[in-house]
Amino acid sequence: MKYDFNQIEKKWQEYWAKNQTFKAENHSDKPKYYVLDMFPYPSGAGLHVGHPLGYIASDIYARYKRHQGFNVLHPQGYDSFGLPAEQYAIQTGQHPAITTETNIATYRRQLDQIGFSFDWSREVRTSDPSYYKWTQWIFIQLFNSWYNNDAEKAEDISTLIKIFEAEGNANVNAVCDDAVETFTAEEWKAFSSKEQQEILLQYRLTYLAETEVNWCPALGTVLANDEIVNGVSERGGHPVVRKKMTQWSMRISAYAERLLQGLEKIDWTDSLKESQRNWIGKSVGAAVTFNVKDHDDVIEVFTTRPDTIFGVSFMTLAPEHDLVSKITTPEQKAEVEAYIEATAKRSERERMADVKTITGAFTGAYAEHPFTKEPIPVWIGDYVLAGYGTGAVMSVPCGDQRDYDFAKHFNIEIPNIFEGADISEEAFADKDKTIIANSDFLNGLNYKKATKRVIFELEQLGQGVGKTNYRLRDAVFSRQRYWGEPFPVYYVDGMPQMIDAAHLPIQLPEVEKYLPTETGEPPLGNATVWAWNTETNEVVSNDLIDNNTIFPLELNTMPGWAGSSWYFNRYMDSTNNEAFASQEALNYWKDVDLYIGGSEHATGHLLYARFWQKFLFDKGVVPVDEFAKKLINQGMILGTSGYINMAICAIKFNTPEGTGSKSTNYYVPIDAVNQKGELTEEYKSILRKKNIQDYEYYKVSENDIIEETFVVNRTPVHVDAIDSSNNLIIDEFYKWKYPNQDLQKIKVIECISSDEVFKVGREVEKMSKSKYNVVNPDQICIDYGADSLRLYEMFLGPLEQYKPWNTAGITGVHGFLKKLWKLYVDDNGLKVNDSEPSADSLKTLHKTIKKVQEDIENFSFNTSVSTFMIAVNELTAQKCSSKAVLEQLLVLISPYAPHIAEELWSQLGHNESISTAAFPKFDKSHLVESSKNYPISFNGKMRFTLELPLDMSKEDIEKAVLAHEKTQEQLQGRTPKKVIVVPGKIVNIVG
RNA sequence: GCUCAAGUGGCGGAAUUGGUAGACGCGUCGGAUUCAAAAUCCGAUUCUUCGGAGUGCGGGUUCGAUUCCCGCCUUGAGUACCA
CATH class of the missing domain: 1.10.730.10 (Isoleucyl-tRNA Synthetase; Domain 1)
Structure with missing residues (x-):
């Protein structure tokens, strides 16, 4: 009987489906084990061999755990909201839901044929209303919460309102917007409802705020930094401007410290934890206020080195800083404005890429040193970023290299406040070796003591306080797209109102066009039935909006990471319509035991998901505050692209009728080109002959050639047109290169080789359609079977590593x-x-x-x-x-x-x-050996082996080895200095 | 610049606590079988001047280093004027 893998695999895949072999139960006497894959976005291209790598690994682990007696949850689903389907809709008018459905069917077929042990009864799709109902629900929970720094957790907004009513906000220790005004209980009660709502919005964990975005008017949308190339949009090359827009934001910064601390208790890769740590970017220091001379204003700065405060010789503000226009003196106005204009023109990328050029301008204003009361010139410079800290720094050129460079460039004095430090060439930034000098009460102190002392003194003055700063910014949560979760939000008098959870989901409306509206509103602005009736609790026609009982709905949609930030919880109880998962299911499965996915999600999905999980934990919805105990990043499978060369051969020749010239193209193999990228003499000769042959009509010979040029260009070749020995399959190549054409009729460029075979060059790079190196798993399953595919993907190399497919x-x-x-x-x-x-x-x-x-x-x-x-x-x-x-x-x-x-x-x-x-x-008893084939080394080099009983004593081994003739041969009469015998391992003779 | 990861035959890679470097597989070469091919099976395959040398390079620790330490080079990924 032959190994008929196609028949066998089909049979068992059907068996598993029919018998629901891998269905996980939410109750079991067995211990639980939850194995999760990062769910895929179902793209139109389908799976290539790189995609299943992590799925195969997790499947092996899940199956292993079942053999070990665990109740295993191993689900799969789709992150099915996303841009490609929307792009396709814009181009073709086909509803993204249809595109998505089709793509999911392809994915499912491909996944099934690889034989995964997924429990498909728990499948989730983020674009399914029964799923995004709960994404909307979580959003409402976030809206109805604030972060209490004293309790170190999120609390219901009603507790905050109670405090406001009782004592105002003076003693509230919350994570909130920067510019919150202080008010008393009486003032609170006197505020209008709208004023109260505005204040609460400054505390909510999701809030509306003006955010600066990259707006592309031509595309009517906001672009991410990497969608902008040289200041214009990557698609279409349209101009992009910085624009302030009111958008939903998530107050993830409230969780910065807990997100950082939480890394200690989860078993994720070090590199991934490290990038999250960097992303959160904690720095400890002090906030210091400097009074501005002749103004009522103050400049607030954040510094990690308050101990160097006596070394301040200037202040630097970001060009965008609010104070700049206020404090600039009339004399400096022209210069400052010119500078601001120049920096505004440079994109963020440009400003970042260009580190060497030092630019800045003096405002003419002076700040006052909190201790010495000396005047300090205030500059602006684009090395200070508006978005970090307070957008202002106290510049200490002797202790910070950027301040140093700036001071040198503009001839600002560089006072030295470090004992014994040489600052003639560069700043002295070594905290550990610091002894402060020339600094009044800080003289002689080291970094730690000086920092403590100066913060104490600043607090006495009321001009500073110890502070911890985080780089982590609140996350913008609005997208001007169609194919995403609608917000459960309507607007009354411009203030956002949550729709009661009982009426969820708010389903995506139908639209005529998927583009932004002519007035620049998001695509949902095209919907005609997109208003909220507060009496019937229904979505109704826009015509009915009266701003009395019927109000406009939010036009933005949620970003891609909304649905993926909690899906792992939904799998625990994916069909529950009463809750996002039952408490029983959540308490049984608790968290993911093993999560496998790509490292590209390190600071996106994996940080946001941890944030939501902590929030849901605070609210008592989920039982644990970290959703995945262990995480492994699978490496990428790279493609081996193929290429050949196209040689362009141009000759000029003498004919009886005068000078003639011809230029002809030929495909030549990779060995036709030398290391310098030039055609080899052999091939020049072949092409010369060929060219003359082709133009027999002129009756020229090689002697008639008066000039010739050869140019070679790389031409990509589809992997399917290359055989296993890296030779071109010429027929396949033509078929691919000239599709739908009659090769007999059209003139195709000839493939010319000096050999019987046509060698193709290979290059390892990312697998992608545009590089013609995509290998489809379907064909492999047909030719070799899913079991071969699974084994081979694993056999390629370590899971975490990048490795080429062949x-x-x-x-x-x-x-x-x-x-x-x-x-x-x-x-x-x-x-x-x-x-x-x-x-x-x-x-x-x-x-x-x-x-x-x-x-x-x-x-x-x-x-x-x-x-x-x-x-x-x-x-x-x-x-x-x-x-x-x-x-x-x-x-x-x-x-x-x-x-x-x-x-x-x-x-x-x-x-x-x-x-x-x-x-x-x-059972180790089967492995017991009685003898060992000892490697006998001389000075660490193994020269021969010797079979000896394992129970032989050290002394006897030494005797036996020394007595051996090969030992004598190696020693050539020398006496060994030392003999190392490690019983059961090795013998090493030194000398 | 910083952070992280990785450098071993023609190729993918193995060597889990410092103890026989190159397991296993691909490819290549030789052979068997076959009318022939495919398939299958067997053997060889780091280099070598046959003494040895050899895990990116240069040092060090050790009886012994792919493994540990110091310095460097290269490649990949992430991040970026973070005060």
């Missing part, structure tokens, strides 16, 4: 599966019997059990595939047919190659899925 190598693992099959089945059918296993076979089995178990637990899947190969090679050589061994081997392999394992398992007489079988138990 389809040719799959024959190795495919051959292994055939060999495995033959161990159980031959032409006469099953050949497994009840014979006693040999000691050798038991040894093979048990060392395999040990290794594979260790490998899975270390996520070292590549090495276990090798281990299986070794095991099968050994058992084949041993002619093992013992059921006692082969049955166990199947369970070991089943997480990796589940189809073949199920098939052989059932042929061995089992009626239940192999997934219910217990993982084999390792």
Whole structure:
């Protein structure tokens, strides 16, 4: 019986689906284990071989955990809101929901054919109203919450209102907007409802705020930084301007410290934690206020080095700083305005890229030093960023390199306040070696003591306070898009109102066009039925808006990360219509035990999801405040792009009728070009001859050539037109290069090679459609089977690493599966019997059990595939047919190659899925050896091996080795200085 | 610049606590089988001047270093004038 993988895989995939083999129960006596993949955006291109890498790894782990007796939750779904479907809708008018549905069907078919053990009954789609109902619900919860710094948690907004009513806001320690005015209880009560709402908005965890954005008027949309190239939009090249827009923001900054601390208790990769730490960007220092001379205004700065305050020789404000226009003197006005205009023209990218050019302008104003009362000139400079800290710095040139460079450039004095520091060439920034000098009461103190003392003195003066600053900014939550979650928000007198949760979901309205409106409103502005009736609690026609009972709805939609910030909780109870998940389900599954996904989500999804989880934890909705205990980043599978060269050969020649010239193009193989990128002499000669032949009409010979030029250009080749030995399949290449054309009729450029084969050059790069290097898993499943694909993806290398794909190598693992099959089945059918296993076979089995178990637990899947190969090679050589061994081997392999394992398992007489079988138990007694083949080294170099009993004493080993003739040969009469014997390991002779 | 990761045959990679470097597979070469091909099977495959040398480079620790330490180079990723 042959290994008919197509038939076997189809059979078992149907079996699993029909029997719901992998359906997880929310109640079980077994311990729980939750294995999660980052869910995909269903793109129109479908899956390529890089996508399933992480899914295969997590599937192996999930299946392994089932064998280990765990109740495993291993769900899958779709992050199905997103731009590509919307772009497609703009171009074709097809509703994004239809595009999405089609793409999901493709994804599902492709995923099914790889044989994943997903519990599809729990599938979620972020674009499904039954799902985004709860995304909207969470948004409402955020709106109705504020962050209490004293309690270090989010609390209901009603508790804040109570405080306001009782005592005003003077003692409220909340995370809120910067410019909150202080009021008393009486004042609060006297405020109008609108005024109260405005104040509360400054405290809510999601709030409306003016945000500066990159606005592209031509596209009618906001662009991300990386969508802008050289100041114009990447798509279309339209101009982009900085514009203030009112948008929803998420007060993630409230959670900065907890997001930082939480990293300590989760098992995520160090590099990922490090990037989150950098992103949060905690710095400890002080906020200091400087009075501005001849003004009532103050400049507030944040500094991490308050100990250097006596070294301040100027202040620098960001050009965008509010004070600039106020304090600039008439004499300096022209210069300052010119400077501001110049910096406004430069994009943020430009300003960042250009670090060397030092620019700035003097405002003419002076601040007053809090201690010395000396005047300090106030400058503006674009090295100070408006968006960080207060947008102003106290510049200490002797202690900060940027301040130093600025001072040098503008000839500002650089006072030295460090004992024994040389600042003639550069600033002295080493905190640990700092001893403060020339600083009044700080003289002689080190960094730590000086910082403490100066903060104390500043507090006495009322001009400063110790402060911790975070780089983490609040996250903008509005998108001017159609294909996203609508906000459950309507506006009364310009103030946002939440729709009662009982009326959710608020479904996306139908629109004629998916583009922004002519007046620049988001696409939802095109909807005609998009108003909220507060009496019937329905979405009604815009015509009915009376701002009395019927109000306009929010036109923005939520960003891509909204739905992905909590989906892992939804899987626990995905069909629940009463709650986003039941408390029972949440308390049972709690958190993700293993999360696998790409590292590109380090500071996006993975930070926002942690933020929402902490918020939901504060609200008592979820039982844990970190959603994933362990996280692994899978590396990317890279494509091997192929290319050949196009040679353009131009010749000028003498003909009887005068000078003629010809230029012809040929495809030439990669070896036709030397390292300098020039055509080789051999190929020049071939092309010359060829060219002359082609123009026989002129009857020219090589002697008639008076001038010739050769130019070569790289031409990409589709991977499908390259064979396993890197040779061009010329017919396939033509078919791909000149599609839908009759190759007989059209004149195609000739492929010319000096060899029988046509060598293609290869280059490893990201797998992408535009690079023609995408390998589709469908064809691989047809040609080799899903089990081969699964094994091969794992066999390629360590999970976390980036590695190139090369389809040719799959024959190795495919051959292994055939060999495995033959161990159980031959032409006469099953050949497994009840014979006693040999000691050798038991040894093979048990060392395999040990290794594979260790490998899975270390996520070292590549090495276990090798281990299986070794095991099968050994058992084949041993002619093992013992059921006692082969049955166990199947369970070991089943997480990796589940189809073949199920098939052989059932042929061995089992009626239940192999997934219910217990993982084999390792018994070390089978591995006991009586002797060891010792490596005998001389000065650390192994020269020969010697078989010796393991129970031999150190002394006897030494004697036996020294007596050996090869030892004498190595020593050549010398006496060894020292002999190292490590019993069971090695013998090393020194001398 | 900073942070993180990684450099081992022609290629993907292995060596889990410092103990036989190159497991396993691809590719290549040779052979068997075949009318032939595919498939399958067997053997060889780091370099070498046959003494040895060898895990990016230069040092160090050690009886012994791919593994630990110091300095450097290269590549990839992230981040960016963060006060």
